Amino acid sequence: TLTIGVLALQGAFIEHIHALNTLRSSEHISDVVEVRTKQELDLVDALIIPGGESTSIALIAERCGILEDLREFARTKPTWGTCAGLILLAKTAIHTKKGGQQLLNALPVTVSRNQFGRQVDSFSIKLSSQCLGHVSEKSVTGVVEPFEYVFIRAPAIVSVDDSEVEPLVKLPPGHGQTEASEDGLLVAVKYHKMLGTSFHPELTNDTRWHRYFVRMALAQEDSAATTVSPTA
Numbered sequence: 001t002l003t004i005g006v007l008a009l010q011g012a013f014i015e016h017i018h019a020l021n022t023l024r025s026s027e028h029i030s031d032v033v034e035v036r037t038k039q040e041l042d043l044v045d046a047l048i049i050p051g052g053e054s055t056s057i058a059l060i061a062e063r064c065g066i067l068e069d070l071r072e073f074a075r076t077k078p079t080w081g082t083c084a085g086l087i088l089l090a091k092t093a094i095h096t097k098k099g100g101q102q103l104l105n106a107l108p109v110t111v112s113r114n115q116f117g118r119q120v121d122s123f124s125i126k127l128s129s130q131c132l133g134h135v136s137e138k139s140v141t142g143v144v145e146p147f148e149y150v151f152i153r154a155p156a157i158v159s160v161d162d163s164e165v166e167p168l169v170k171l172p173p174g175h176g177q178t179e180a181s182e183d184g185l186l187v188a189v190k191y192h193k194m195l196g197t198s199f200h201p202e203l204t205n206d207t208r209w210h211r212y213f214v215r216m217a218l219a220q221e222d223s224a225a226t227t228v229s230p231t232a
């Protein structure tokens with residue numbers, strides 16, 4: 001079973017905690033904890049970095065002295081960044097404040113901050129068949145029901161800088177478009193044990209993306225166990 005942490009420095013962390021708690025009885029989760037310190041980070045098997053404000057989260061993490069620990073964690077253990085969390089995970093961010101901002105530099109993509117406009121331009125969209133790549137819609141949401149994707153001053157993934165990054169969800173054309181993205185913007189990717197999503201599944205009552213992350217983390221645990229101890 002897994003202990004899952006949610007980085008709780010700023011932003012929508014409580015909502016992720018609630019979503020994970022509703023999965024506890026069915027999904028091999030032994031504990032769900034708020035992470036603010038290195039000691040708490042050391043307790044968890046997988047981590048969610050929530051939405052909020054990526055510059056603030058980075059600044060607070062730096063002041064609390066856990067930015068480097070988060071970098072290390074994201075590189076080695078299952079980590080999911082939603083919205084601001086996706087920006088933090090990325091290797092490169094564009095449309096940042098002057099002088100740039102600290103990133104964890106773990107997910108080889110370029111994200112464009114606030115790609116869909118300001119807070120008032122927030123929107124949600126129901127999609128059922130936009131998934132690409134070999135992790136199909138079926139494995140994430142179970143096909144039956146479309147999923148409600150919520151975007152709040154969201155980033156988009158504007159370039160993928162490693163062929164092992166798997167595209168999961170692309171928006172239909174017409175949202176936050178630039179000439180460079182005429183066939184729709186990429187808003188969810190998987191990279192080894194990392195998941196990055198522009199949207200906020202924790203703001204819906206639908207826990208399918210959380211379930212997907214937990215299962216992905218569990219699969220990682222199992223394969224790690226096999227690798228460390230091949231003869232067990």
Ligand code: GLN
Binds near residue numbers: 053055113
């Ligand atoms: N625009 C925010 C940022 O750049 C992200 C918004 C969100 O997480 N909902 O950090």
